[in-house]
Amino acid sequence: MCASVVGVIRVSGLSKRYGDVLAVHDLTFTVPPGRVTGFLGPNGAGKSTTLRMILGLNRPSSGTATINGRPFAHLRAGLRHVGALLDANDVHGGRSAAAHLSALARGNGLPRRRVHEVLAEVRLAGVAGRRLGGFSLGMRQRLGIATALLGDPPVLLFDEPVNGLDPEGVRWVRDLFRRLAAEGRAVLVSSHLMSEVEHTADRLVVIGRGELIAEESVAEFAARGSRAGVSVRTPAAAELAALLTRAGAAVTAEGVDALTVTGLSAPRVGELAHTHGIVLHGLATRTASLEQAFMELTADRADHRAGERR
Template identity: 70%
Template structure:
């Protein structure tokens, strides 16, 4: 279990993390979300003792990481896939980590096989693609078979097969009772991967709840409509002030008018409806809405 209590980190006049408190429980995949500059990486670094908090506490299974003997046996982490000696082979890199943490050498071959790098184990890391370096970083996190795992943007550079593999890996690790904490900016992937979410903005907590609970906090609703007389219905909806996006020759997505009103308009204009489904906000839509005031960098409209 990971426990963060009133965690604050300041760099001069800049407050990167401000009074942050949350818990990450075992047996679940917990996504760690926030806009760029929200303080996610700073928080992860404080979890691992790489940055010292200005105030507050952070513990892993009741103890600060720096007090844990042979850290890789307790916590596995991937923070930066590029933070590897590029002249070493994958095997040499993992052997060095294993020696420093009292991990048997046989474990190196096991994790390289697990992440799909066994055939390139003796190649220099400098020749690896970003996706291969991500796999090597995941192998390093798994090396000590730890109960707690932290991953910062682990999907960067992975192809679709790699993304599917990582998603399955996280679910398996959580099913084994481990604590899995994953930072990512890919909302579509978190929607398929995370059970719980911790969402921050400008270093402060926005939400700590299940993915379903967070998504339902978004107020945006849309209605999916399918009809053989799409032209008539779109005209009626436009006159009503609705926003309509057509989809093919017989479908559209409607916002600004609810399903009941769409049904009334269809009856008034003798339009037969084949589908009328209200859809709630997606995770991405809820995230964009609830973190809008916390985004550090926002693009303006083109002029």
């Protein structure tokens, strides 16, 4: 498959209010082509509300969400422009996989061959005639991905796409998303599984209580966690600690001969030690996990009230 045009999602000043609840507040971010963007936030952050506004399913209270410069509602044959998986269970149990996709293909002016192509792509060709009521959750997830791919669109959105998949299926989805992005598509993936986002996404959009917390690369976000830094071992720990502190670093002693340094890179620490004749027995960059950084940076943005906004 090959997208006919490069896709981009732009969200600008987007807000959504339900009565007294401000589910999304002045949210602005971009999902560029050629990248997998992870969409993260604690429960109640407003992720699903935002996805629904991008797709025209919910009307914003203010602000805009566009796909290639136009609101989704203004796009004819929508599946040619954007494909989405929001709820794998939102299908008619009495229809077969082939019938479900065929109806969508007809409604969007797509050739019948696309049904067979996407069923093969998601490895459901052998059960094309089976009724969806007998599908497992993992099979429904694959069908939902097939639906998203049906129009060969340049923009793709997926909400919790690996739920119900076995390890082989999870790896398949990971590789699929990377390939779709490599073809020039804009791919937005919302998930609560940090390990999958860490292995799949190039960049992140992180929100909390409907507001933007971060929009940056996975590495940049993880580096903001408190466990990120530089580990140093030296017999002159006190001398080096004083030197690094004067250079603007934050230094924590980890035993007699070990230090954890934040605010300076490992190469800079090594250069300063060498210049001042301090012997190092060990020097390494220590990165925080995405999960640790996420837990720290969203700790005050979680919303645990009943009727959570996702």
